[in-house]
Amino acid sequence: xxxxxxxxxxxxxFIFSIVIVAAATLNNPYFFTEDDSQNEYLxxxxxxxxSWRNWEIPFIAKNILVGSNAMVELQRAIFAPHNIVAxxxxxxxxxxxxxxxxxxxxxxxxxxxAGYIIGQSLGLKKNISVLLGFSLPANAMFLYQYAxxxxxxxxxxxxxxxxxxxxxxxxxxxxxxxxxFNFISVFLLLLSGWPHGFIGxxxxxxxxxxxxxxxxxxxxxxxxxxxxxxxLCAVPVYSEFLYLRDFIVRPSGWDNLNNFLVxxxxxxxxxxxxxxxxHMNYFGGYRAVxxxxxxxxxxxxxPVFFSKIKLNDPVLKILFTCSVVFLILxxxxxQSGMLRYSIRFLPFxxxxxxxxxxxxxDRFEIVVTKGRERAFFYFLIVSAIISYSICAFEFKNLLxxxxxxxxxxxxxxxxxxxxxxxxxxxxxxxxxxxxxxxxIMFFTLSGVGEKYMYQIDLPKKLENLSNLNLSGSVMSFSGxxxxxxxxxxxxxxxxxxxxxxxxxxxxxxxxxxxxxxVLVHSLPHTLLDxxxxxxxxxxxxxxFGNQCLLSMxxxxxxxxxxxxxxxxxxxxxxxxxxxxxxxxxxxxSQKTYSSSLAYASAPAVSVSKExxxxxxxxIPDEKNAITMVFSREFWPGYSAHGLACKVDVSGYRKMLLxxxxxxxxxxxxxxxxxxxxxxxxxxxxLLGLILFGVFLWRERQQAGKPVSGLQxxxx
Numbered sequence: 001x002x003x004x005x006x007x008x009x010x011x012x013x014f015i016f017s018i019v020i021v022a023a024a025t026l027n028n029p030y031f032f033t034e035d036d037s038q039n040e041y042l043x044x045x046x047x048x049x050x051s052w053r054n055w056e057i058p059f060i061a062k063n064i065l066v067g068s069n070a071m072v073e074l075q076r077a078i079f080a081p082h083n084i085v086a087x088x089x090x091x092x093x094x095x096x097x098x099x100x101x102x103x104x105x106x107x108x109x110x111x112x113x114a115g116y117i118i119g120q121s122l123g124l125k126k127n128i129s130v131l132l133g134f135s136l137p138a139n140a141m142f143l144y145q146y147a148x149x150x151x152x153x154x155x156x157x158x159x160x161x162x163x164x165x166x167x168x169x170x171x172x173x174x175x176x177x178x179x180x181f182n183f184i185s186v187f188l189l190l191l192s193g194w195p196h197g198f199i200g201x202x203x204x205x206x207x208x209x210x211x212x213x214x215x216x217x218x219x220x221x222x223x224x225x226x227x228x229x230x231x232l233c234a235v236p237v238y239s240e241f242l243y244l245r246d247f248i249v250r251p252s253g254w255d256n257l258n259n260f261l262v263x264x265x266x267x268x269x270x271x272x273x274x275x276x277x278x279h280m281n282y283f284g285g286y287r288a289v290x291x292x293x294x295x296x297x298x299x300x301x302x303p304v305f306f307s308k309i310k311l312n313d314p315v316l317k318i319l320f321t322c323s324v325v326f327l328i329l330x331x332x333x334x335q336s337g338m339l340r341y342s343i344r345f346l347p348f349x350x351x352x353x354x355x356x357x358x359x360x361x362d363r364f365e366i367v368v369t370k371g372r373e374r375a376f377f378y379f380l381i382v383s384a385i386i387s388y389s390i391c392a393f394e395f396k397n398l399l400x401x402x403x404x405x406x407x408x409x410x411x412x413x414x415x416x417x418x419x420x421x422x423x424x425x426x427x428x429x430x431x432x433x434x435x436x437x438x439x440i441m442f443f444t445l446s447g448v449g450e451k452y453m454y455q456i457d458l459p460k461k462l463e464n465l466s467n468l469n470l471s472g473s474v475m476s477f478s479g480x481x482x483x484x485x486x487x488x489x490x491x492x493x494x495x496x497x498x499x500x501x502x503x504x505x506x507x508x509x510x511x512x513x514x515x516x517x518v519l520v521h522s523l524p525h526t527l528l529d530x531x532x533x534x535x536x537x538x539x540x541x542x543x544f545g546n547q548c549l550l551s552m553x554x555x556x557x558x559x560x561x562x563x564x565x566x567x568x569x570x571x572x573x574x575x576x577x578x579x580x581x582x583x584x585x586x587x588x589s590q591k592t593y594s595s596s597l598a599y600a601s602a603p604a605v606s607v608s609k610e611x612x613x614x615x616x617x618x619i620p621d622e623k624n625a626i627t628m629v630f631s632r633e634f635w636p637g638y639s640a641h642g643l644a645c646k647v648d649v650s651g652y653r654k655m656l657l658x659x660x661x662x663x664x665x666x667x668x669x670x671x672x673x674x675x676x677x678x679x680x681x682x683x684x685x686l687l688g689l690i691l692f693g694v695f696l697w698r699e700r701q702q703a704g705k706p707v708s709g710l711q712x713x714x715x
Contacts, residue, residue, distance in 0.1 A: 006126075009116060009126075009130060009133075010113065012130070012431065013109055013112035013113055013116070013133060013134075014109055016108070016112060016134060016137075016431055016435070017104075017105045017106075017108035017109040017112065017137070018105060019435065020104075020108055020137065020138070020143075020435070020438055021101055021104045021105050021108065023438065023439060023442055024104070024143065024442060024446075024447070025097070025101065027442070027446040028446040028447040028449065029097055029457075030096075030097060030100075030447065030449055030455050030457065031100075031148055031446065031447040031449070032097065032100030032101055032103065032104045032147055032148050033096060033097045033099070033100040033148070033455075034148045034149045034447065034448060034449035034453055034454070034455040035148070035149035035150070035448075035449070035453040035454050035455065036149055036150055036151070036152075037099075037100055037148065037149055037150070037151050038096070038454075038455065038456070038458060038492075038495065039454060039492050039494050039495065039507055039526070040067075040076075040494055040507040040524070040526075041076070041099070041151055041152075042090065042096070042099065042458075042495060042497075042498040043064060043494055043495050043496060043497030043498045043503075043507070044061055044064065044067070044070075044073075044076060044497060044507075045083075045086060045087045045090035045091070045099060045498075046087070046090045046091045046497055046498050046500070047061040047062075047063055047064060047091075047497050047612070048061065048070070048076075048078055048083075048084075048087040048091075049087035049088045049089070049090050049091025049092065050091045051611075051612045052084060052087060052088060053088065053091065054611065056611055056612055056613060057078075057613070058070055058078055058087075058612055058613075059071055059612065059613050059637075059673050059674070059675065060612045060613050060632070060673050061497065061612060062502075062596060062610065062611070062612045062632065063496075063497055063500065063501075063502040063503070064494075064496070064497045064502075064503055064505075064506045064507075065473065065503060065504045065505065065506050065515075065553070065631065065632070065633060066504075066505055066506025066507065066508050066511070066512070066515065066519065066525050066526065066633070067494075067506040067507050067508030067510070067511075067525065068506065068632065068633050069244075069512075069633060069635050069673075071240035071241065071244075071637075071675050072240060072241050072244055072247075072248055072510055072635075073508060073509075073510065074193035074237070074238065074241055075152040075193050075194070075509065076152070076193070077152060077155070077156075077191055077192050077193040077194075079191050079237060080155065080188065080191040080192050080193075081188070081191075082103070082106060082155055083155070085102070086099050086102055086103060089102055090498075094460045094461065095460075096458045096460070096498075099151075100147075100148070100151065103147065103151050103154060103155060104147045104154070106158075107137070107142075107146075107147060107154045107155060107157075107158040108137040108147075108158075110158040110159070110161070110162055111133075111136045111137040111142070111157075111158050111161050112133040112134060112136060112137055113133065113162070113165075114133075114136065114158070114161035114162045114164065114165040115129075115132040115133035115134070115135065115136035115137075115161070115165075115354075116129045116130060116132065116133035117129075117165035117166075117168070117169055118132060118161075118164065118165045118168050118355060119131075119132040119133070119355075119358065120169075121165065121168035121169040121171065121172045121173075122168060122172075122315060122355070122359060123172070123363075124358060124359065124362045124363075125362055127422075127424065127430060128358050128361065128362040128422070130430060130431075131299070131358060131422075131430040131431075131433075131434075132354060132355065132358045134430060134431045134433075134434040134435070135296075135297045135299070135354050135358075135434045136161060136351065136354065138297075138434035138435065138437055138438045139295060139296065139347065139350055140274065140291050140292050140293055140295045140441050141293045141294075141295070141343070141346050141347050141350065142154065142157060142347055143438070143441070144291045144293075144441075144445075144447070144448050145291075145293065145343075145448070146347075148447060148448060148449065149448065149449075149453050152192070152193065152194055153194060153196075153197075153344065155192050155194070156189065156192040156193070156194020156196070156197035157194065157196075157197055157347055159185065159188050159189040159192050159194075159197060160189055160194070160196075160197030160198065160200050160201050160348075161351065162185045162188075162189075163182070163185040163186050163188075163189045163197075163201045164200075164201055164204050164351070165185070166178070166181045166182040166184075166185040166186070167182055167201070167204065167205055167208070167223075168208075169181060169182075170182045170223060170226070171208060171212065171223070174222075174699070176696055176699065176700060179225075179226050179695070179696060179699065180226075180696070182226040182227070183226035183227075183229060183230050183692055184230075186201070186226060186227050186230040186231075187230040187233055187234060189201060190230060190231065190233075190234035190237065191234060191237060193237070195338075195339060196339065196344040196345060199329075199339075199345075200326070200345065200347075200348040203322060203325050203326065203329075203348070204322050204348075205223075205224075205227065207318055207321045207322045207325065208318050208322075209223060209224070210321075211314060211317060211318055222695070222699065225691075225692070225695050226692065226695075229688045229689070229691050229692035229695070230688065231688070232684050232685070232687055232688030232691070233684065233685040233688035233689065234685075235681050235684035235685070235688075236675070236677070236678055236681045236682055236684060236685065239675070239677035239678070239680075239681040240637070240675045240676065240677050240678075242677075243636075243676060243677045244635060244636065247512055247513060247514070247635065247636075247654075248510045248511065248512070248513065249510065249511045249512075249513040249516060250338060250509070250510045250511075251335060251338075251340065251509075252335075252337060252338050253335060253337070254333055254335060254336060254337070255333060255334065255335040256333040256334050256335075257281075257333075257334040257335060258281050258286075258334075259280075259281050259334065260281045260282075260334040260341070261280075261281065261282065261334055261340075261341040261342070261343040261344075262280075262281070262330070262331065262332075262333075262334055262341075262342050262343060263278075263280070263293060263294060263330050263331075263342070263343050263346050264278055264280060265331075266278065266294075267280070267292075267293060267294035268294050268327065268330065268346070268349060269294075270292075270294055270383060270387070271294050271295060271296035271297070271300055271350060271353050272295075272296070272297065272298050272299075272300045272301035272409065273292060273295065273298075273383060273387055273405055273409075274292050274295045274298070274405050274408075274437040274438075274440050274441050275292055275387055275398065275401045275402050275404075275405040275440060275441075275444060276292050276294060276295070276383070276386075276387045276390075277289060277290050277291070277292055277387065277390055277391045277395070277398065278292075278293070278294070278390065279390065282452060283452050283453055284452060288390065288391045288394045288395065289452065290391065290394075290395050290398070290444060290445045290451070291441070291444075291445055291448060291452075292441065293343065293346060294346070294350075295350070295437070295441070296349075296350035296353040296354050296357075297350075297353070297354050297357060297434070297437075298405075298408055298409050298412050298433060298437055299354075299357050299358065299361065299412065299416075299433070300353045300354065300356075300357040301376075301379075301409065302357070302361060302412075302413065302416075302417050303356070303357050303360040303361055303364075305372050305375060305376040305379075306366050306367055306368055306372055306376070306417055307360045307361065307364045307365070307366060307367070308364050308365045308367055309360055309364055310364065313363070315359060316356070316359065316360075319352055319355055319356045319359065320356065322348075322352050323349060323352035323353065323356065326345055326346075326348045326349040326352060327349055329342060329345040329348075330342050330343065330345045330346050330349055332345075361422055362422075362423075366417060366420055366422075366423070368417065368418055376413070380406060380409060380410070384402055384405075384406050387402055387405075388402045395444075397444070398444065400443075401440055401443055401444040404440050404443070405437075405440055408433065408436050408437060408440065412433050416430075416433075450483070454480055454481075454492075456481050456482060456483050456485050456490075456491065456492075457483060457484075457485065458485060458491065458495065458498070459485055459486060461499065462485075462486070462487050462488055462491075462499050462501075463486050463487045464487045464488070465487075465488065465499075465501070467578060467586075468488065468557045468578075468586055468588060469556040469557050469576075469588040469589060469592065470501060470502070470556065470557065471556050471591075471592040471593045471594065472502065472554040472555055472556030472557075472589070472591070472592070472593035472598075472631070473502045473503055473504035473553060473554045473555050473556065473593075473631055474488065474493070474496060474501055474502065474503050474504065474505075474555070474556070474557045474558075474559065475493075475503070475504040475505060475528070475537075475550070475553065475555045475557075475558050475559070476488070476489070476493035476496070476503070476505055476528070476558075476559035477528050477529075477530035477533075477534075477558070477559060477560055477561045478490075478491075478492075478493065478559045478561055478584055479492075479527060479561065480492055480527070481495070482581075482582070486581075487580070487581065488501065488559060488586075489559045489580040489581055489582075489584045489586070490581060492526065492527075493505035493506070493526060493527075493528075493559075494506055494507035494526045502554075504519075504553045504554065504555050504631070505519075505526055505528060506525065506526060507524055507525065507526045508524060508525045508526075509524045509525075510525075511524075511525040512633050512634075512635070512655070514634075514651070514653060514654040514655045515633060515655045515656075517655075518533065518536050518537065518549065518655065519533055520532035520533045520536075521533075530560065530561050530562070530564065530565060531564060531565070534565040534568060534569065535565075535568070536549065537549045537550045537553070537555075538550060538565070538568040538569060538571065538572050544599050544601075544629070547599065548571075548572035548573070550569070550572050550574075550589075551572070551573075551589075551591065551598060551599065552598050552599060552629050552631070552652065552656055553598065553631050553656070554593050554596060554598040554630075554631025555589065555631075556588065556589045556591065556592065556593055557586055557587070557588050557589070558574060558586070558587045558588075559580065559584060559585075559586060560580075560584060560585045560586075560587055561584055562583060562584070563585065566585070566587065569587050570587070572589075573589050573590050573591065574587040574588060574589050575587075575588075575590065576588040576590070593631075594607065595607035595610045595615070596610060596615065596630045596631045596632050597615070597617070597628060597630055598629050598630060598631045598656075599627075599628065599629040600626065600627070600628045600629075601624070601625075601626055601627045601628075602620060602622045602624075602626045604620040604622075605617060605618070605619060605620065605626060605628060606618045608668070613672055613673045613674070614670060614671070614672040614673075615630065615670070615671045615672070616668060616669070616670050617668070617669045617670075617671070618668060618669075619643065619661055619665065619666050619667060619668070619669050620666055621664055621665075621666040622663060622664070622666075623663055623664065624663055625660055625661060625662055625663055626660070626661040627658070627659075627660050628658065628659045628660075628661075629652050629656055629657070629658050630656060630657040630658070630659070630671075631656065632656065632657040633655070633656070633657070634650070634651030634652070634654060634655060634656055634657045634658070635673070636676050637673050637674060637675055637676040638657055638671060638672070638673050639671070639672060639673075639674070640659055640669055640670065640671045640672075641669075641670055641672075642667060642668050642669050642670045643661065643665050643666075643667050643668075643669050644665065644667070645661070645662045645665035646662065647659060647660065647661050647662075647665075647669065648660040649671065657671070659671055
């Protein structure tokens with residue numbers, strides 16, 4: 001691929017990504033480690049990294065109860081190469097922000113490369129393509145909402161843009177390398193588990209095919225083959241989620257939820273301004289959000305006033321069609337089936353705005369007249385007044401940011417449009433405009449953490465751990481956590497895994513619905529309600545020797561938010577109590593746990609080895625059946641083998657893993673988890689690779705035959 005020859009361009013993109021990340025973290029070290037990033041991913045990433053280091057696929061995270069099954073937590077994308085590297089980084093150091101910085105540098109670089117390839121594939125000059133590459137990651141929606149709080153969205157969006165780039169390249173040039181590029185990028189996108197990214201890619205693909213198929217359907221049908229083969233290869237990633245749908249409580253249906261995270265039309269239309277802020281239903285309620293989520297590029301205003309556009313251009317027809325579809329998707333309800341938050345389609349709309357703008361500026365004549373200039377200046381003045389007046393009473397410092405934004409647009413106009421420097425082949429100075437727009441955004445708001453979303457400055461290590469009973473799991477009712485975090489009660493329970501503390505809490509946007517009946521929670525199955533959960537957890541179970549359900553969960557320490565249920569947990573053997581911060585307290589059990597084996601009807605049962613997916617036990621000879629309960633979420637997929645008798649594997653109340661061994665059956669028993677659907681779906685990747693190989697061989701045999709389509713018209 002000739003794009004790989006432009007090493008200097010990729011070097012510029014890498015430096016650009018370093019500069020953006022450095023600028024973002026200068027005032028806020030946690031810019032790329034906020035909300036879900038630190039609440040969910042840090043804990044699980046460390047557990048996954050340790051599993052990979054032991055050459056074990058991290059199907060199950062044994063140290064975190066809720067959300068432990070990675071096969072149903074598609075958003076964690078354990079098979080994506082970038083996530084494997086990130087998990088190894090997380091598990092090998094104590095720098096809390098290292099994972100977020102790694103993701104940010106990687107995703108910004110990939111976005112820039114994708115923008116450059118899109119520009120070249122559409123036949124734009126090199127300098128315009130470079131400018132498009134600089135502009136894609138310099139976007140507030142990506143930097144603030146994705147790269148900081150939602151790592152999975154940032155990774156998925158970057159791979160979606162790379163997939164779009166590979167598809168446009170395939171439209172332009174039919175070659176073995178272009179087919180392989182498209183296949184690999186789409187496969188990586190599917191591995192990322194980001195549904196909005198794949199839907200966005202499909203929208204662009206379908207809209208493009210609708211035009212080129214009319215010219216030569218038989219020849220152009222080959223364009224969909226790499227995507228179909230990539231889909232076959234990714235079947236095992238999604239099969240378990242679909243199979244286990246009866247155990248999952250993923251929100252679904254149609255609900256607008258007071259227009260929560262639905263961008264307004266004015267946000268989208270003012271895409272040229274990095275400081276056009278808006279009131280919207282955001283986290284914390286309806287409020288003025290000091291982040292210009294609608295921002296795309298300051299260059300998108302210039303084609304409106306200074307270009308002679310020919311609407312019969314075939315590429316523009318495709319791009320405009322895509323933009324209309326994404327505009328509609330952005331206005332869908334907040335909950336649309338299993339898709340949540342229509343604002344997640346906004347980056348695709350801004351992609352179209354960017355691509356259309358630069359395509360027009362490159363392909364069509366730039367006309368500067370006094371009348372056009374006058375209309376342009378009037379529009380800028382009015383938009384600046386509107387932008388400032390929206391939030392002026394809530395954010396006094398925005399006047400300066402608005403001023404710098406106005407100056408940036410004017411400077412870009414004077415140099416690139418009026419002098420028509422954008423028509424030259426000079427590419428390096430172009431990065432100044434997107435970089436300046438990013439700095440203006442950072443000047444306005446250093447991050448959404450602490451202001452709009454959840455963020456605490458996590459310590460390298462926690463204090464007072466040696467005073468607690470950590471042999472089993474910690475069940476916490478402490479809540480979100482506190483900014484001056486020092487000890488276990490100060491942080492969100494989902495972060496315990498980052499400090500290698502086993503927890504009976506966790507984090508999951510899906511959740512196992514049978515455990516939910518006991519662990520009453522709010523938000524993503526992580527914040528437990530003390531007054532609603534403990535009455536059930538402190539109930540004694542006659543068939544298990546009148547032990548409390550807390551023991552079945554393997555809980556050795558409870559973080560109580562207050563003393564309301566202290567007497568109840570003391571009756572369950574949690575008699576040792578230590579004071580905690582802010583009126584909280586630690587209640588510790590007299591029992592110790594050497595493994596996840598929480599109960600065995602035969603005391604002689606012992607665990608010889610336990611990993612994330614496997615438990616090896618020594619089973620004695622008993623005249624009665626042996627029943628065992630493990631402090632693990634139950635999922636179909638667990639099995640037992642090694643004994644000469646049939647062992648029953650089920651779920652205690654469908655919540656916790658339970659194993660029953662018949663009488664007089666002894667030996668070494670292995671209980672392990674393996675995705676139940678994989679014995680039917682593991683052939684799919686091989687089939688996808690074989691079909692793609694046959695397709696490449698066939699295309700090579702037909703090499704040199706002309707194909708009518710978009711690639712001929714933009715070459």
